[in-house]
Amino acid sequence: MRTEWIDHAALVRPPEGGMSRRSFMKAGAVATSGLILGFFMPGANKFANAQQAKAVHAPNAFLRIAPDNSVTVMVNRLEFGQGVQTSLPMLIAEELDADWTQMRGELAPAGAAYADPAFGMQMTGGSGSIARSFMQYREIGAKARAMLIAAAAEQWKVKPEQVTTSQGFLLGPAGQKASYGSLADAAMKQPMPATVALKDPKDFRYIGKPVKRLDARVKSNGKQQFGIDFTLPGAKVALVARAPVFGGKVGKFDATKALAIKGVVAVLEVLTDRGGSGVAVIADGYWPAKQGRDALVIDWNTSAVEKVSSTKQMADFRALAKTPGVSAMKADISKLAGAPKKISAVYEFPYLAHAPMEPLNCVVDLKADSCTVWAGSQFQTFDHAAIAATSGLKPEQVTLHTMMAGGGFGRRAVPTSDYVVEAVNVAKAYKGGPVKVIWSREDDIKGGYYRPSHVHRADIGLDAKGNILAWDHAIVGQSIISGTPFEPFMVKNGVDSTMVEGMGAPYNVPLNLTAHMAKANVPVLWWRSVGSTHTAFVMETLIDEAAHIAKMDPVAYRKKLMGDKHQRHVAALDLAVERSGYGKRKLPKGRAWGVAMHESFNTVVAYVVEASVTKGVPRLHKVTAGVHCNLAVNPLTIEAQVQGAALMALGTTLPGAAITLKDGVVEQQNFGDYTVARMSDMPHVDVHIVASNDAPTGMGEPGLPPLAPAFANAIFKVTGKRLRKLPFDLKTA
C-alpha cells in the first residue's frame, strides 16, 4: 500500500542527516540559543537513502531539550483542533519522564522524517495521528531518557542502572540531581540505543489522564498565529476571481476600475484549478484586494465545461440506483421477491462544504532559486511536491512550513493541492515579491472539493419475525479517490472503497451491494469521516426500521444481528445505553429515544439520544455517547472530539445544510445560506469511554457518523416518519 507514494515522498527535501554532529550542535545553539537533542528515526522514513540512514542525529527531528529545561516536541501532524499538538507531546513526556510544565509542541515543516509511519507520506488524516504515531513518539521519548541517563551515569561515574528520573530531573545514588536541560549537551554525545523498553500501562502518568491543551491560553487571548495571520515584510494580499463554473476560463476582462482603487497594485490573469483560469487582484491588504475584485468586469468562457444542476443530478442518480452497479459485496438475493415483509428505501445526500472557520490561505515567497510557502497543510508531502512542480524548482529548493490551521475537516488534504498550486501560480504571475492568497468565505463555500452527493437504494426482504432474508443495495456518487494517487490501492475491484466503507459490518446480514461511480464537473473530497457520513446513516436507520418490523427493541435487535464477534461494539453500545438511562428513565412528554452506532477508523461510537419535534422542526436535546477507541490517550480530547463531531453531524441535518448547483453554479455563498450548527442547536453531549489498554484507534472522525441516524431514529418514534434525506425535512419525509 505504501509503494505508490514513493514518487511523491522522494520529492521531499531529505532531513539533513549528513551534517556533522559538531556543526549540528553549533547550528542548534545559533538557531535556538539552546541545545538540540534531535533524532533522525530511520524507521520513520521508508525513503531514506543509505547515507541518510547511517546518520543518527538530525536537527529538529523530533525533540529539543533547551538549557531552560523546556522540551519542545516536533509534531509531525497538522494541528487543526484535534489536539495532536498536546497529545503527541504527552506520549514523549510519558516515556521521557518529563514534567508537563516543561512540554511544548511545534508543528514540523514538510520533511521526510515526518512521514506517517504507516503511510510513508507526511499527512494528517484518517483519524490516525495518535493511532499511527503512538509507538513512534513513545520510543523517541524513551530513547531520549536512556541517553540522558547514560550521560548522567558518565558524569557521576556510576552505572546507568543507578540513575533514575523524576519529572524532568536525573537522580543519582548519592543524592545527585540534574535537570534534563543541564545534561542535554552531554546526552547528545551518547549513542542512541537501538531498542528501549517502554512503560507498562499501569505506570502511565499522562497517557490515559485528562491533560489540558498546551495551546488553550494562546487560543483564548488572540496570540495564536494561524496561517492567515502570517505575513512577510512587503507581502501583498491577493484575491482571485474564479470562474462561476468549475474549470471555466477568463474570456476577456477589464481591470480599469480595479486598478483605480487605492492599494491595488496588480491585476493578473492566473491559472486556476481544473485547467481553468481566473483573475488575481493583488493589493496592499485584503480590503483593497476585495474592492478591486468586486470592480472587475470579466467575461467568462464556460462553454467547454459541464454545468451540473443538482435537481437533474439527483434524478439521474435515483434512476441509476435502480440498476446494479459494480459489485462491492455479494449475497444471495433470491429470497427478496417472495419475502413476507419488505423495506424499500431511497436516500439522498447533498454536497457538503467543509467550511473551516479559517478561510483557505497560502503565503508564497517565490524567488529565482527558491520557493517558501506557509500553509495549514494536511498533506505536506503532496503539497511540497506540487509547489516544486508548479514553481519549476527542484524539491530541495522548496520549503513548506506547516501553519496552525483554523479547522479543516479534510479540506486541507487535497490530492491536487488546489489552493497551494493556485497560490504559487499567483506568485509566478505577480513576480513582485511575497504574496498571500486569501479565500473569502464565498470563495470557500463556492470553491468545490465537497463531500460528494449520494443516492442509496435499498430493498430488504424480511420474514414475518423481522429476520433479514435478503438485502439488495446500490450506492451512486462521485468517487473521491478515482484519478488521485490513492486510486491504485483505494479503488478495489472497480469500487471506491471510501464510497462503501461502513456498509454491512458489524451486522450479519445478506447484503448484496453495488456501486456506481458517477462523473460530474464538481470537485469532491473527503469530509470528516468520509464514506461513513452517508453509509452510517443508511445502515443505522435501516437496521432501526428492521427492528421496528421485528417488534424488537432496537438495541436488542442490533445485538442479535451482531452475534458474539463484535465485543467492542457491544461494549460501546452497552455503555451508552447504561449511562443514558435508556429504557429505564421516563422521558418528558413529546421526547423519544433514538439509538445508533458505527465503527469508523477502528473506533466504535454508539449514541443514545433524546429528541422531539417542535412546530414541525426536529430538535435534539441530549446525547449520550459510548466510545470504544481502545486506550484513551487523552480523555479530555476524546470528549471534545466526540462533542464536536456530534455537533458537526447535527449541522448536516439542519435546514439549509446543503450545497446545490444550478447550471454549474453553486447556489450558496456564505453562512447565511449554507447552514452550520450554532450554540442554540447544541444538545448536551455526555461522553463515556470504554476502558481498555489496547493500542489506541482513531478519534478525530468516529464521533460523526452515528449522530444523524440516532436523531432520525428518535424522530421516527415521535412522528412515525422515516427521514431519508439530508438535511432533514419532515414535510417531504
Added chain:
Amino acid sequence: MVTLNINGRDMQVDADPSTPILWALRDNLNMTGTKFGCGAALCGACTVHLDGNPVRSCVTPISAAAGQKITTIEAMENDKVGKAVQDAWVRNDVPQCGYCQSGQVMSATALLRTNKAPSDADIDGAMSGNVCRCGTYQRIRAAIKDAAKTLA
C-alpha cells in the same frame, strides 16, 4: 488618515474610510487576534467591542468608529471580565482549532458585563451569532457559567 481609538490608544490608520475595522486592525496595525471568518456578520469571528458593545468588525467601517472606543481581544487580559472569561476558557479546555475563540471570548465578555448570571437561554441569545465549526459550544457554555461564578 483616520484616527481610531483602539484599546485606549489613538492610532493613525492610512486606509479608505470604507475599510472595515477588521482589516484596519489586521492589515494596517498588524493586530491579528481579531479573525476573519465570513466578511458578512454571519459568524462572529471578528467580534470587537465598540464603546463596550459587541460588533462585527468585518462589516463595521472605520468611518463608523470615529469618536468611539474600539476594544479588541488583545486588551482582554487587562480587563477584569475579559480575563475571567479567558481563564475560564483555559480551565474548561474550550478551544479546539481556536480560530473562532477570539470572537467567542469577546461576545462572552460583553454578555457577562451586562448579565452576571446568564441562563442557558441568555447564552444562546448572546452566543448564537458566533460560529464554531469544531463544536466547542458545550464547553463555551460551561466556561461562561464558570467565569460568572468567579466574577460573582
